[in-house]
Amino acid sequence: MLSQADNNLATRVGPGTLMGDLIRQYWLPAARSEELPGPDCTPVRIRLLGENLIAFRDTVGAVGLVANSCPHRGASLFFGRNEEHGLRCVYHGWKFDVDGVCTDMPSEPAESNFKSKVRVLAYPCRERGGIIWTYMGPRQIPPDMPVLEPNMLEAGTYTVDTTFRDCNWLQAIEGDIDTAHLNFLHNGSQKPEDTEARSYNYYMAKDKAPRYVVIDTEFGTSYGTYRPAEADTTYWRIAHFLMPGYSMIPTGVLGDQIMARRWVPVDDEHSMLWVMHARAPRQAPSPGTANDAQKRAARTGNVPQQYEPNTSGWYGRFRSTQTMDNDYLIDREAQRRNDIFSGIPGIQVQDQAVTESMGTIYTRTQEHLATSDSMVIRTRRRLLAAAKALRELGEVPSGVDNPEVYAIRSGGVILPNRADWLDATTELRKAFVKHEGLSEEPVRPAVSAAPTV
Helix, strand or coil: CCCHHHHHHHHCCCCCCHHHHHHCCCEEEEEEHHHCCCCCCCCEEEEECCEEEEEEECCCCCEEEEECECCCCCCEHHHCEEECCEEECCCCCCEECCCCEEEECCCCCCCCCHHHHCECCEECEEEECCEEEEECCCCCCCCCCCCCHHHCCCCCCEEEEEEEECCCHHHHHHHHCCHHHHHCCCCCCCCHHHCCCCCHHHHHHHCCCCEEEEEECCCEEEEEEEEECCCCEEEEEEEEEECCCEEECCCCECCCEEEEEEEEEEECCEEEEEEEEEECCCCCCCCCCHHHHHHHHHHHCCCCCCECCCCCCCCCCCCECCCHHHHHHCCHHHHHCCCCCCCCCCHHHHHHHHHHHCCCCCCHHHCCCCHHHHHHHHHHHHHHHHHHHHHHHCCCCCCCCCHHHHCECCEEEEEECCCCHHHHCCCCCEEEEEECCEEEEEECCCCCCCCCC
């Protein structure tokens, strides 16, 4: 468990907080490119790390992300006129460009130079892979963006999915780095006879209590969980937490899965999930047949997630139609029949239901952690240690100045019983990326030696 003091430090993300300062060292997904579909389009309200911001695309297509309040007398720039290379406040006509510079102040005399002394807070933005990224940190020149494989591919080869959560970012990402819940929340109804022999699902259905090896890495933390496969082989699920809020889950085939999930704090009590996913050029299916996949989909209630239409409110983007208010459309009959273990249709909604059911910020002093929580424990320690080192020693956290550490992959693999899981998967964990002079060669982040947890 965490002490109440450490729980507060780990979950609070507003300006000046310990964790908020850590997260602000990194580039953050702020909006999807399609949310600002063209020059001079309608502005969008964006709430990030407890700050109310307005995103807009100017006349030449550049993206601005500025404070909600006009620096004149505080009127919201959301109502501004997006025109002629800037956002003009409708209250008195003051106009600001994407860099926050006041370019026009028509309410003042022509001879006044006051506009040169006024700026609106603006955060730099870059677009890549269908996402508008922003840097909210202290550097005048932002660090390089992360070498994140699924966000660096050609258009049409990747997907971006976004979902709002009514809970703190930390409890949401802790669900992602907890592989043990897969055998219950998602696959609890699955029996070995319902799966294809020698498939990943078959091995998981036979053994619902995997063993953990957890290590610190240059980019954050990693785990390998293992369970018996055949007499001479072991099934490993290898996954990662990458600073300050990425997860790479082990659902696919290691070496072929290209995926990253980014958990972005909206504020202390809300978060946004960004899923970046692509198919490898020669991606292999998970061991098992298409029929096995269909059976699993039926057992998990794995239906496509449905969303409410976006609204213009601070919490109005990418909200699921399944919510706490309608009990996530739980089907008690399907639960009783054991058709769907949780009764809740949709894997991602199942995760949403349990993490939101903890409350907006879970009090971790109430926990009773077990061996299956090893990755959660190690990751909390890593986050708090990095945040404290930044504040107390000025130590730049991992990934800020070495963005190549993000160039990795996760997934499942069958290994000989005596194989070392790290050594045996060196090539499979490499990502293939093109980035600022790097060739399309695998980039291997270092992995530090650390004891088994």
